[in-house]
Amino acid sequence: MKGFEFYLPVEIIFGLGSVKRVGEIARRFGFKALIVTGKKSAKESGALDQVLGSLEEAGIREVILFDGVEPNPTDKQVNTASDIAVREKVDFIIGLGGGSSLDVAKAVSIVSSNEGYAWDYVSYPEGSRLIPFLNRPVICIPTTAGTGSEVNRYSVISNPIRKEKLVISHSLNYPKVAIVDPALTKSMDAKLTAITGIDAFIHALESFTNRAYNPIADDLAIRSIKIIREWLPIAVEDPQNIKAREMMSYSAMLAGMAIDKKRVALIHIMEHPVSAHYPFVAHGEGLAILAPVVTDFNCRGNSEKYALFAEIMGYEKKASKAVNALMDLLERVNLTLSLKSLGVKRESLERFTEDVLMLSGASLKINPVEPSPEDIYHIYEKAYEGF
Ligand code: NAP
Ligand code: FE
Secondary structure, rough: OOOOOOOOOEEEEEEHHHHHHHHHHHHHHOEEEEEEEOOOOHHHHOOHHHHHHHHHHHOOEEEEEEEOOOOOEEEEHHHHHHHHHHOOOOOOOEEEEHHHHHHHHHHHHHHHHOOOOOOOOOOOEEEEEOOOOOOEEEEEEEEOOOOHHHOOOEEEEEEHHHOEEEEEEEEOOOOOEEEEEEEHHHHOOHHHHHHHHHHHHHHHHHHHOOOOOOHHHHHHHHHHHHHHHHHHHHHHHHHOOOOHHHHHHHHHHHHHHHHHHHHHHHHHHHHHHHHOOOOOOHHHHHHHHHHHHHHHHHOOOOHHHHHHHHOOOOOOOOOOHHHHHHHHHHHHOOOOOOOOHHHOOOOOOHHHHHHHHHHHHHHHHHHOOOOOOHHHHHHHHHHHHOO
16 A cells, blocks of 8 residues: 555534534634625524524624625635624634535635735645635534535635636635534425535545545545435435435535545536636536536546446446446436536637636646546537537
8 A cells, every 4th residue: 555644634523413512612712703604594594593592602792794605605705704804803713504605714714814815815726826824713514515615625716707716725724623413404405405415426436536546535435425325315305304414414524525635636627617607507516517428538547446436336347337327326316417508608618628728737637537628628518418
C-alpha cells in the first residue's frame, strides 16, 4: 500500500434531535451569533426556531439573522453577510440550510476575518488572489443530504457578473462543528431529495474513480455508494421514512469527506459552467444530466474501479456496466433529463467548453481520462440531447 494522509478537523455530532445541542456547543465560541440561512425553508420547516430556542436556552441572546442565501449562492451574498459579521462583531457563525447556506457561512468566516472580498479567495488555476490567515468558528447544520459541505473545506460560490462558479478551498474553511440531524431533511419533497441525494452519489462515484490516491477516501466512497443505492429510492418514494433520511444524511457526510481528500472530477467540472450561466439549474440536476455521458467516456480510463463500482451497484463486475448501473439509479429517482429540457441554449455549449478549459484545466489531470477540448464539447452535445 502506498502512503497517504488524512486530516479532517471537524467535530461531528450526528443523530435525530441533535439540532437541540447547538446552544450548548455554541457557548464554546462566544455569545454573539450570526445565523446564515436561505430565504424560506428553515423558517417553514421549524429548523430555525429549533436553533433559536436552543441558543436562548444556552444563554446566547445576541443572535443576528442573515436569511439572504439563494441556491447557487453569489459572492455578493457572502460579502453582504461578511459586512454584517464585521459590523456586529459576531463571535461565531451558524450555517443552517442546504449546501448553499453552509458554503456561504464558511466563506463568511474567512471574508469577515481577513481583508478583501469573497472573489479574492476563490481558486483560479493560478491560485487565489488572497490567502486567508484567520477565520471565525463555524457550526454547520445541514437540512439537505447532498453536498457534505458540513465536513469539508469547500465553498462553491458563483459570480453572476463574470458568469463563473468557483471554489474556495482552504484549511481555514473547515467548519469547527457539524451538527447533522437527519430529521431536518424530512421537509424536502421527492424532487429535492433526489437532486441532493444524487449530488452525494456523484461525489462518491467521482472521488472513487478519479486518479488521486487515498484509500480512506475510497472506503468512505464505497460505503456511501452502497447506502445511496439502497436508501435514496426509498427516501424519494417516502419522504417521511426516517430510517431512509438517517442513511442519506450519513452517506452524504461520508461522500463529503471523500471529496475533501480526493476531490471530484469531470462531472462536477463540467456542471459548474452550466449553473454559472444558468443559475436556475440546480447543481444536482446538472450532475444527473452529465453523469451518464461522462461515465461512458471515463470508464475505459480506470476500468478496474468502474468494474468495482458496477459490482457494488449489483451489476456484473465490468467497467462497461457502470453506465447501466448509474442510469438505473437515475431512472428510479426520476432524474433522466437533458440540458435542453432544462432550458439551456445550444449556443452556450461552446462557452461552457471554454470555461472548463480556462477555469478547471488543472483539475482535468485527475480525471480517469484526460479529455481534449473536442471531447468536452461532444460530451456537452450529448448531454444537451439527453443520454
Ligand atoms: P441548496 O441550494 O442549499 O438549496 C436548494 C433549495 O432547497 C433551496 O430553495 C432551499 O430553500 C431548499 N431547502 C433546503 N433544505 C430544505 C429542507 N429541509 N426542506 C425543504 N426545502 C429545503 O441545495 P444543496 O443541493 O444542498 O446545495 C447546492 C449548493 O452546494 C450548490 O451551490 C453547489 O454547487 C454546492 N455544493 C457544495 C459542495 C461542497 O463540498 N461544499 C459540494 C457540492 C455542491 P431556502 O433557500 O429557502 O433555504
Ligand atoms: Fe457536488
